[in-house]
Amino acid sequence: MPTRGRPPWVWFAAAAVVIALGVVVVVRLRGPELVDVGPPAGRVTIAGELTLEPASPIAGGMVAARATLSADRDITLTRLTVKVRDESGTSHDFPALENVTLGTEARELVLRRRFDTQGTYTYYLTYQLAGEWVDLPPWQQVTVS
Known part of the structure; x- marks a missing residue:
């Protein structure tokens, strides 16, 4: 109809x-x-916080990088360090720690170095496991005066 x-x-x-x-x-x-974004099989998950002390360093002064870290299981990292790059990309890494053990309980690690030159630096935590280096975000910046 x-x-x-x-x-x-x-x-x-x-x-x-x-x-x-x-x-x-x-x-x-x-x-x-x-989509599941968990770690691939066999990969470790590391979580934590990275801070610099003092937060506003001066050239020539000692700087401490404090990393409070834990892992999803007990693991020994071959090396752990804080990579640092200046504005031109030159490396100013903290000395690496070797055979770092992490577990499910948070652990504080401290690395120290001096920055002799004023400028803005980008830094981040990185570790070596099974021959591979893994960079951990976030990439942070600090200005040395």
Whole structure:
């Protein structure tokens, strides 16, 4: 039975379009599929905090890098250090610690060095395990005055 001079299939087609658009909107608003971002099999997860003391160092003064770290299981890292790069990319790394043991309980490690030159430096924690170096974000900056 025609309604207002249009055949019934027109109304069915319009309803199908509205339903299809509704499905698209719901799917889009639902958000992306969640993907597991856990560590690959055999990889260790290390979490913690890295700070420098003093927070505003002066050239020639001693600087302590304090790392409070834990791991998802007991592990011994071959080496652990704080990599430091100046604005030109030159390396000013802290001396590395060797055979660092970590477990599920937080552990504080302290590395020390002097920065003889004023400038802005980028620093981050890195460790070596099974011959591979792994850099841990975040990359932070400090200005030595």
